[in-house]
Amino acid sequence: MSSRPVRIPARSVDEYRDTIERLLRPLAARAIESVPVPQALGRQLSEDVRSPVELPVFRNSAMDGYAVRADSIAVTPVTLPMAGVVAAGDAGRDPLPAGAAVKVMTGAPIPPGADCVVPVEDTRSEGAKVVIGRGRSAGEFIREPGTDVRVGDLLVPAATALTPRHIAALAAVGLAEVPVFAPVRAAVITTGDELVPAGQPLRPGQIYNSNGIALAAALRANGVTVVSVEHSTDDPDVFRRLITAATGSADLVFTSGGVSKGDFEVVKDVLAPMGGEFGSVAVQPGGPQGLTVVDGVPVLSFPGNPVSTMVSFEVFARPILRLLAGLEPVRTRELPLTEPVRSPQGRRQFLRGRVTDAGVESVSGQGSHLVAAMAWADVLIDIAAETTELPAGATVRVLSL
């Protein structure tokens, strides 16, 4: 394994996030594949898609009614002979006889020679004739070719993550497949001798391992493919083998735990000698952070506490991952606090909060181990590093979870 040192030039949230963004931005250049449009929901276009056809493809009726020449119905009521019926799907090549009407369905081709359509509501059928009750000008209720889309018009720009309305437009111009980027592939490695998988009984000193499951869910919800979720003991050889496998199969690796100031910090102990930068970012929760590049693959090392891991993901990784996946940016809003809050001096704090009709309330309990509060929170309240207290009613910035 080769590695190169990464500078963490400063410890503010913004600078650390910028460092991560610079490191991950090259992942925008990923493999391209062609997928059928019906399977392309959520996939990210690798290039601008332009229309191969014009829409409407042919001159057609906007209404169920009668195709006529406007000058045949200049004086109304007027009775015209019926010269046929054109349904949607008919080729519609027969021209309109002079002074006659042809019944047309919505979407049916307009007979050559007709220049407007009289809606069926304004007509009365009388055997082989039709009585037209009101006049229309040339062009009315006729859809001219190319008035919606012309050949070569930009339909959906490159890098867009396709939503149903994009799929509808791509299908309407008859595209069978579109070129999309392969998703970013991430591997997750959790660490810690104290962790046991869900569903097993706990022995003294043990807790359940939730970070692998939680990070995998968060990655999937943000357009990333999770190629593996592994757990390492605090044995450096075990962790080293897992890092080698992960960096060999993924574009990006996340680790949790083992980055702090204890005696057994397996992530720091293995990755720092490989050029990893480990240190403290001025944020709570989630202060201890590490960043390493192993064989060209970025490894983001989050602290092991479940809430610290999730907040680290939200603050440092999610914005750039959504950008890379072509998804909408993380939504931020300004809301009034419904109660006063306190915050430690010198560390930017992300309080778990819940939006109410009155504003945003801090979810009770802000210890970084409070998983229950995280489940109830729907936003993070962003409190500046220099702020130590805010009164009820103060406007705060919140990030949607």
Add this chain to the structure above:
Amino acid sequence: MSSRPVRIPARSVDEYRDTIERLLRPLAARAIESVPVPQALGRQLSEDVRSPVELPVFRNSAMDGYAVRADSIAVTPVTLPMAGVVAAGDAGRDPLPAGAAVKVMTGAPIPPGADCVVPVEDTRSEGAKVVIGRGRSAGEFIREPGTDVRVGDLLVPAATALTPRHIAALAAVGLAEVPVFAPVRAAVITTGDELVPAGQPLRPGQIYNSNGIALAAALRANGVTVVSVEHSTDDPDVFRRLITAATGSADLVFTSGGVSKGDFEVVKDVLAPMGGEFGSVAVQPGGPQGLTVVDGVPVLSFPGNPVSTMVSFEVFARPILRLLAGLEPVRTRELPLTEPVRSPQGRRQFLRGRVTDAGVESVSGQGSHLVAAMAWADVLIDIAAETTELPAGATVRVLSL
């Protein structure tokens, strides 16, 4: 096939939407299955999930540091003998000898007898002793059992669609599986002789069939499983066979096309005699609508124009489908118009719009056939039926697409 008449009691958007919601609400009672928590992202809980354990499970350290008795460090600096090290994951059963310190890692059990932790930053190791630089009170940096979650606490309420933060909480309490509802299953039938599948050349009078692909994508994006997407010609026997198959395999059926006033309206011609209600809702686009219950299965019949189909889905189906799937409601906002708009008297209009820094702009071209505009729109602008024009700067309600 049996069927029963459905009343469409009125033709306003709100009343028609209410009718559909009443018809679909029984789908809330669906089959329940158990899924592993790592696969439960986006699935909807069928019951309240309560914690089977307390968190923290045991008394543990919030910091890397030294567990002591507060009365041993009442006067500082003080030098204490080191009586051992407890790592995270250790059983930690050995009690603290009187007047000594035990090194503890974050998350490690607190030795019986210790009542606070001194963070490592405030200490200095000296061989087999540790110098404590400042005092702490009983309880500091100790996480007591059950302070985050108690046994039986509500973690995630019934009907919630699980997001990563919910998954994190469920995993943290060690749940291996959770009970979830089976998704709503929908079938889609498009109709029209003029429609051909994507990727084929168009003959005169033909257009591409986009509604099946678009509706399937819209359904999937709103938590619905699509069991089939079929196309019917305008032959009533073909459509009747497809309706029988669809209502036999799905909870809900969508059709497009064949609901208007033309001579060949296959959907209306087949379903009206089975008790279907077909008529006009005071909305643009998407006026012609039909509603039938076939063998107990609701069949929603939208007009065939691609933009009418998608707007019908957004306005009439999406709100109730999101409710049934436990997803957040469709987001609505009030925004200023950046340009004047006109609207037909007597019909509520949903203009395709795009949000800008200045407010919301109508996307050029409001013909119901304008698929290109739909691709660019990110909201629908909701204009009341009685409104005929609004000036730039007027506040309008918009629905996110």
